[in-house]
Amino acid sequence: MNNSGPVLETLTRRLAETPPDFLEEPVVAGQGTVVVAALVNDLARMHGKRLPEAALGVFAGTAAHVDRNRLALVMVAAWLLADEWFVAKALAPATLVALLTGPMAELAVGTGAHKFVTDADRREELARVILGSLDYRPQGETLEQATDRLSAISATARRKLLAASRASEQRAREIRAALAAKAAEESADKWTRE
Numbered sequence: 189m190n191n192s193g194p195v196l197e198t199l200t201r202r203l204a205e206t207p208p209d210f211l212e213e214p215v216v217a218g219q220g221t222v223v224v225a226a227l228v229n230d231l232a233r234m235h236g237k238r239l240p241e242a243a244l245g246v247f248a249g250t251a252a253h254v255d256r257n258r259l260a261l262v263m264v265a266a267w268l269l270a271d272e273w274f275v276a277k278a279l280a281p282a283t284l285v286a287l288l289t290g291p292m293a294e295l296a297v298g299t300g301a302h303k304f305v306t307d308a309d310r311r312e313e314l315a316r317v318i319l320g321s322l323d324y325r326p327q328g329e330t331l332e333q334a335t336d337r338l339s340a341i342s343a344t345a346r347r348k349l350l351a352a353s354r355a356s357e358q359r360a361r362e363i364r365a366a367l368a369a370k371a372a373e374e375s376a377d378k379w380t381r382e
Contacts, residue, residue: 194273200315211264215249216249224248224259225248232284240281243281265318283322320334
């Protein structure tokens, strides 16, 4: 997030005004209405490039329970990346594919794609994740402010923190159990020696 980017409110407003076409069902296993690979290729052409067919394969869903939400979020992100500010940056095809696969797959794990349109915090999170992935921060924010705000609003960061907390608690339980077993063993040894 080393570079100053667009005004955050412009991006969140664009997300709030996502057209219904970008909220349709993605084609997954032959079901749905929007071919996400074609949408991503159109986005790449807006940025001045075409994507090789091999790069588009990741945007074809094969199982609804695995791919539907991820592809729906890719559609919403494509709408945001079609904003004139991003188009003026002429993002490289590899950058677009990396952005639409890694961060979008991570965001889609715990949150429904349409929440990134209807919920103000999720809109802000999506805009900040996309900007951060491209090494930008919202205009008027310092690096520290942008980093802190993304950490504070990120549902993904909360999920990771919760998972780490659960793992830490599980490890503490295991240690307590091991210490209790060792104390019981030492007590039993003491009784047998006397």
